[in-house]
Amino acid sequence: MIFPDKRQILNSDMIREIAGASISEASGSDLNSEYASIKKAAFAFVEGAVRGDQSYISLENRELAFIIWILVAIDENIITARTIIKARDTAEKQLIGAQHYEDLEEFGRRLGIDISVEGEQIKKDHLYRLDVTDFATYASRVTGSRYRLSNQIVRAGYVYVQNDVMVKILREAFVSFLFGVMDQIRKEDAVTLLRPVSDDLERIKEAYRKAHGSGASMGKGDASMFPPCINEIIKNLESGVNVSHMGRLALASFLHKAGYSEDEIVSYFRNAPDFDENITRYQIKHISGEISGTEYTPPKCETMRSNHLCYMDDDPLCHREWMKHPLTYYEVKRRNRKIR
Amino acid sequence: MAGMVSQKLIDLFRKYYRENMIDPPELISKREVGYMTFSGEVIRHLRVNNKFELNMLLRDAAPMHVYSSAAYYRKPDERKMPEKEWEGADLIFDLDSDHLPGAEKMSQRNMLAQIRDQTSRLVSDFLMDDFGIPRSSIKIYFSGNRGYHVHVSDDRIYRLTSDARREITDYITGNSLDESIVRKAISMLAIVSGGWPAVIRRELGDNANGGMIRETEIRKAIKKAREDHSVLIDSPVTYDIHRIIRMPNTLHGKSGLIVREVPIDRLQDFDPLQECIPEQFMDGEYDIILPEKIRSVEIGGTEAPRMPGRHRVKTYVAVYLVASGRAVFP
Numbered sequence: 001m002i003f004p005d006k007r008q009i010l011n012s013d014m015i016r017e018i019a020g021a022s023i024s025e026a027s028g029s030d031l032n033s034e035y036a037s038i039k040k041a042a043f044a045f046v047e048g049a050v051r052g053d054q055s056y057i058s059l060e061n062r063e064l065a066f067i068i069w070i071l072v073a074i075d076e077n078i079i080t081a082r083t084i085i086k087a088r089d090t091a092e093k094q095l096i097g098a099q100h101y102e103d104l105e106e107f108g109r110r111l112g113i114d115i116s117v118e119g120e121q122i123k124k125d126h127l128y129r130l131d132v133t134d135f136a137t138y139a140s141r142v143t144g145s146r147y148r149l150s151n152q153i154v155r156a157g158y159v160y161v162q163n164d165v166m167v168k169i170l171r172e173a174f175v176s177f178l179f180g181v182m183d184q185i186r187k188e189d190a191v192t193l194l195r196p197v198s199d200d201l202e203r204i205k206e207a208y209r210k211a212h213g214s215g216a217s218m219g220k221g222d223a224s225m226f227p228p229c230i231n232e233i234i235k236n237l238e239s240g241v242n243v244s245h246m247g248r249l250a251l252a253s254f255l256h257k258a259g260y261s262e263d264e265i266v267s268y269f270r271n272a273p274d275f276d277e278n279i280t281r282y283q284i285k286h287i288s289g290e291i292s293g294t295e296y297t298p299p300k301c302e303t304m305r306s307n308h309l310c311y312m313d314d315d316p317l318c319h320r321e322w323m324k325h326p327l328t329y330y331e332v333k334r335r336n337r338k339i340r
Numbered sequence: 341m342a343g344m345v346s347q348k349l350i351d352l353f354r355k356y357y358r359e360n361m362i363d364p365p366e367l368i369s370k371r372e373v374g375y376m377t378f379s380g381e382v383i384r385h386l387r388v389n390n391k392f393e394l395n396m397l398l399r400d401a402a403p404m405h406v407y408s409s410a411a412y413y414r415k416p417d418e419r420k421m422p423e424k425e426w427e428g429a430d431l432i433f434d435l436d437s438d439h440l441p442g443a444e445k446m447s448q449r450n451m452l453a454q455i456r457d458q459t460s461r462l463v464s465d466f467l468m469d470d471f472g473i474p475r476s477s478i479k480i481y482f483s484g485n486r487g488y489h490v491h492v493s494d495d496r497i498y499r500l501t502s503d504a505r506r507e508i509t510d511y512i513t514g515n516s517l518d519e520s521i522v523r524k525a526i527s528m529l530a531i532v533s534g535g536w537p538a539v540i541r542r543e544l545g546d547n548a549n550g551g552m553i554r555e556t557e558i559r560k561a562i563k564k565a566r567e568d569h570s571v572l573i574d575s576p577v578t579y580d581i582h583r584i585i586r587m588p589n590t591l592h593g594k595s596g597l598i599v600r601e602v603p604i605d606r607l608q609d610f611d612p613l614q615e616c617i618p619e620q621f622m623d624g625e626y627d628i629i630l631p632e633k634i635r636s637v638e639i640g641g642t643e644a645p646r647m648p649g650r651h652r653v654k655t656y657v658a659v660y661l662v663a664s665g666r667a668v669f670p
């Protein structure tokens with residue numbers, strides 16, 4: 001069972017020791033071998049998530065802590081989103097299986113959510129009580145009538161819910177918690193601390209690149225799955241409105257990553273006021289790494305935003321906490337059309 | 341006449357701002373301030389640091405409408421939303437009698453009374469009873485024309501996301517009620533009672549006894565509960581966390597009335613058409629022209645003239661009729 005613990009996750013001494021632990025060391029102490037297995041489990045978890053492995057892998061606190069540092073060090077949005085979602089689902093399974101309501105209470109307490117129990121626990125005739133603002137915050141991320149505030153018992157600032165609803169609330173709060181902790185770790189620190197395992201980090205990045213990186217293997221999806229920012233750029237280009245350099249770069253690299261061919265990408269630029277086929281092709285070759293050798297990744301949401309290219313409006317997916325990259329949007333939509 | 345701005349009206353608005361020292365909303369320096377001039381120009385993304393600056397601005401501009409954001413920003417004067425750096429926002433509710441069913445056929449007095457009752461139910465049933473918001477965190481304002489605004493400033497709600505606020509507006513309007521889920525909740529009311537399930541249970545009356553509630557009955561009860569209990573709020577005002585809303589203590593450009601705070605315990609007998617007239621408009625009389633016959637209007641206890649032609653009326657009647665577009669100054 002995981003009990004999220006911010007202090008533990010941010011404990012860099014522990015992380016350093018886990019990163020440095022080695023199984024082969026003859027003089028290995030108990031703690032050393034324990035850390036070595038934590039390290040192994042953490043990497044296995046991230047790799048599973050990257051592969052899209054659906055199977056359940058249990059998770060414990062220190063593994064989770066190490067995973068968080070791995071994600072910060074790799075700093076690749078799709079890897080992060082996938083791993084966090086897998087961790088979320090793992091936590092959810094654990095919460096569903098929890099035998100005592102105290103486990104949910106404790107889990108909530110760690111996330112800053114005050115839960116208490118109303119009614120008789122013995123007869124399973126009880127409800128969980130939580131603050132209405134906590135409910136509204138986290139339930140709003142779950143679809144379905146079961147989770148709407150309107151359908152709940154609400155009284156004097158509290159909402160009273162059954163077990164299944166409580167679990168979903170905690171699950172979403174857990175995601176917020178994880179992103180919150182990640183924000184507190186500097187990438188340089190993570191890279192430094194995880195230097196002993198830099199090979200493993202590379203291996204994950206490589207596995208990810210193999211699976212998704214080379215545009216073609218990602219398979220081409222249709223434009224209805226594009227995020228609002230990309231659609232806006234396309235719309236502007238089509239109607240002959242001038243699009244900033246950054247905007248063009250974002251579109252071209254996005255389409256490339258989404259598996260579109262050079263010819264197809266060129267066609268998107270045909271209506272641009274200053275369209276020049278040769279230059280456009282040259283630029284696309286640059287972006288795709290054919291000329292420069294390094295593939296250009298489209299900018300993340302934050303960068304898009306500060307360049308006035310984000311058009312999230314009230315697109316629910318864009319408002320998700322883990323939505324940090326237009327490609328994540330595309331990938332999530334491709335895997336689940338109906339997701340909000 | 342359309343598009344023609346009356347200098348007399350502007351002067352009267354300026355007089356109000358010259359002779360008053362407007363109290364700004366709390367933490368004004370963190371809010372975006374905006375206004376609309378009588379010529380229709382909208383100026384937004386202003387930062388006003390204090391009461392003094394606000395009053396200088398208003399005296400100078402003599403605006404038709406004045407707004408400030410419900411949100412607090414680190415940089416309220418940035419033009420792009422993401423760059424303003426949102427820190428939090430009050431929770432705002434907008435109740436407008438124009439949205440009442442059958443509003444076209446109601447008298448002005450009746451409309452205002454009905455929307456006042458809805459405002460009162462919003463505050464007592466939803467905000468205080470259900471959400472447990474302390475009375476001291478709630479402020480009610482006459483909107484300046486046809487309704488009320490309710491502002492909640494509370495640490496608990498300050499950081500609520502737009503989605504979370506949508507959950508709240510859904511609740512108040514009784515949206516998303518689902519028969520089978522409500523049925524389940526009703527069976528739990530023995531443990532704790534409250535919210536829509538309790539209201540629907542009451543509507544069911546004796547039908548709820550004996551365990552089995554029939555499909556049609558619960559559907560009817562939900563419909564009835566919504567009619568009786570929901571409150572007519574303009575939801576986007578609440579969940580748009582960047583919106584600018586009418587600033588308290590300023591004048592509404594379509595009525596010349598003050599957006600005035602109404603103490604919660606005075607709401608029941610509050611009459612905005614008496615109590616929101618600026619002192620500056622109480623004295624003196626003006627000539628106005630009514631181009632055509634109008635529906636009856638009562639303001640400040642006087643019945644305004646209705647027939648086309650030239651009339652001599654009290655200043656506040658003149659302001660009200662001209663600002664609302666019913667009359668012109670000669």
Ligand code: SF4
Nearest residue numbers: 227229301310311318
């Ligand atoms: S949030 Fe991200 S994906 Fe959505 S529109 Fe903005 S930049 Fe694009």
